[in-house]
Amino acid sequence: MPYRAPVQDYQFILDHVVGLSRVAATDRFAEATPDMTAAILTEAGRMCDTVLAPLQRAGDLHPARLENGVLRSSPGFAEGYKAIAEGGWVSIAADPEYGGMGLPMALTASVNEMMSAACLSLQLHPLMTQGQIEALEHHASDELKALYLPKLVSGEWAGTMNLTESQAGSDVGALATRAEPNGDGSHAITGQKIYISWGDNDFCENVCHLVLARLPGGAPGTKGISLFLVPKFIPDENGAPGRANDLSVVSLEHKMGLHGSPTCVMQYDGATGWLVGREHDGMRAMFTMMNNARLGVGGQGIGVAEAAFQHALAYAQERRQGRSPIEDGTGTIIDHADIRRMLTVMKAETFAARAIALDCAVAIDMETATEAPEWAARAALLTPIAKAFGTDTGIKVADLGVQVHGGMGYIEETGAAQYLRDVRVTAIYEGTNGIQAMDLVARKLMDDGEAAHALLDEIEARAEAARARLPDLAEPVWQASETLREALDWMLAATDPNQRFAGATPFLAGFARVLGGHYHLAAAMAEDSAGARTHLARFYITRLLPEHQGLLAHATSGADGLYALSPEDLSA
Structure with missing residues (x-):
């Protein structure tokens, strides 16, 4: 289909x-x-x-x-x-x-x-x-903006992000790429970067690399890193691509999926680059790009979930297997309860993840339009949830899509397996989902949980407003919000960061579960009478939302149990 x-x-x-x-x-x-x-x-x-x-x-x-x-x-x-x-x-x-x-x-x-x-x-x-x-x-400086932005905006030129090195993955501060001043305002960039998505292409006039590198005298760790714009072709006096820069694609990675997207090893041999932002302040500038990308990567997971769902639904409506268990059935496998369960999970999860991502985007827009700190805090809080839950949903839904196809899902010709292979990396790049969860329980709670509590207040207010029409849906959402509030307070009271980190991933998942109930309830309330969105909300709230209890119990169990088994015990 x-x-x-x-x-x-x-x-x-x-x-x-x-x-x-x-x-x-x-x-x-x-x-x-x-x-x-x-x-x-x-x-x-x-x-x-x-x-x-x-x-x-x-x-x-x-x-x-x-x-x-x-x-x-x-x-x-x-x-x-x-x-x-x-x-x-x-x-x-x-x-x-x-x-x-x-x-x-x-x-x-x-x-x-x-x-x-x-x-x-x-x-x-x-x-x-x-x-x-x-x-x-x-x-960027006004000069760099005037030269590069019109070409990037039009799509004539393309952009990349160069952070990772073989010895510096999630620990970006360990990078070794260096930048030496040329004396004319430019710098010579030398080093090798790996995992560079679309590090080159054959359909844009120029490829512009944002490269993290260390200037002479740069402090160890992330505080000594600067950001540089390094084009494939150095623009001439007219702003057109001129001479080739001293950079190259060394090789392409052989990957599990995303075969059409070249993941490059980039080599810089004294390539000419220009400083973006202030010296030794590269991480702040790069995080502007990364936060945008994290929301985008969450959307990649959600997009694959949608495509995998459509693919599985079409197959389920065509595949005939066994006798229909329901009266006036179609005679296809969509009549079977477990197939119907998987398809409904796929649709309900995709809706929840999509709503989280779009709520995050709206918060970014309100921050841009109003500069109000509460919108900035909301956007910051939702970004790791949108990235992690969106990509986890993509993986889960694509996996269910393979299962709906049965044996044919394991056969490449059907295309079902490609969704799972392609989406798997989204939980890894732009900050692994574990790092997103750690960010949520650490940096995003540095406001003493003010933004999180404000969001929980909103969830409970919506649930209260829905009690008269949909009491069977409103009450579970309200109770789930209270359970999440208790877990949030536990996180805020934990003074040892490792106690928080031990439960960070289930905490994020539990938070996303409750948000999903919140958005499904809103969808049901938007219908004049019970229809498809209300039925989907009821499925999510009665069958999936209860998972928040186990997730949040896990989240608040602390770190001690994780270290009870020594490395020797684990390998025994």
Whole structure:
């Protein structure tokens, strides 16, 4: 079955669940009217359905390759990227001063998710450029902005992010790449970076690398790191790609999935680069890009979940196996209770993850439009949850999709396995989900839990408002919020960070479970009478939401039990 972008679902969540109308009511985003939003979603959905979706299998079967140092992309990817760039989908949220649309991040998140569902390998390319655009908008000099942003915004040039080195993965402060001043305002960058998504391509005029490196005298660790913009081709006096820079793609990684997306080992041999932001302040500038990317990667997981669900649903409605257990059944496996269970879990989880991500995007938009600290705190709190739960959902749903297909799911020709292979890395890159959870219980609670408690207050207020119409759904959501509040207070009282870290992952999962109930309840309340969204909400709240109790019990069990077994015990 071909992929079809769920445009109506995005529109429903934006209108009735996460309150995009608040964003459109600001001066900054006044153009984001319902008509404009509908037009953007519809047109992007059409492009994803007709142009990108047919490239999904091509990228897997015909991977990107390196020939004599030249990157060759998968068949059709150049044409697919052209459609993305010409449609303006690289730069929905970018500053209009440089050619962007200047629209809310909530629309960028929606369109990115559609593109991820259609062809994740290709979508990763504009996602990296979007992050670079935002980093340059916030931190680059006026000269760098004027030269690079119009080309990146138009899609003529592409952007990448270079953090990781072989000895410096999650510990970025261990990096060894160095930057030496050239005496003319530029720097010579020397070192090797690994895991660089779309480190090169054969359909953009230039590829611009944001590279973390250490200046002479830079302090050890992350405090001594600076950020540099290092183009593949150094722009000439007219701003056009000039001479080749001293950098190269050494090799491409052989990966479990995402075969159409080249993951490069990049070598810099005194390559010319320009400082972005202040000296020794590179991590702050890079985190501007990474936070954008973390929301985007959460959306990648959700997009794959949507595509895997559609794929499994189509198969279940065609595959005949056994006798139907229900009267007036279809005669296909969708009649069977366990198949119906898996499909409903897939749909309910995808909705919850999508709502979390779009709520995070709305918070980012409100922060941008109002500069209010409470919106900044909400966006910061939701970012690790959106990234981790979105990608965990993608993996879970893709895995269930294989199961729905049965034996045929294990056969590559059906395409079901590709979703699982492609999405698996999303829980690892842009900060592993374990790191997201640690960030949630540490940095994101440094406000003494004020932002988290405010969100719980909102959940309980919605549940109270829903009691009259949907008491059987409102009460469990309210009680779950109270259980989460108790776990939050436990985290805040734990003075040893390792006690928090021991339960960080189940705490994030439990938080996401409760948020899912909150958003499903909102969806049910938006219906005039009980319909499909109410039935889906009831499924989630009665069957999936109770999992929060076990997750939060795990979260508040502390670290001691984790160390009761020694390494020798574990290996015995």
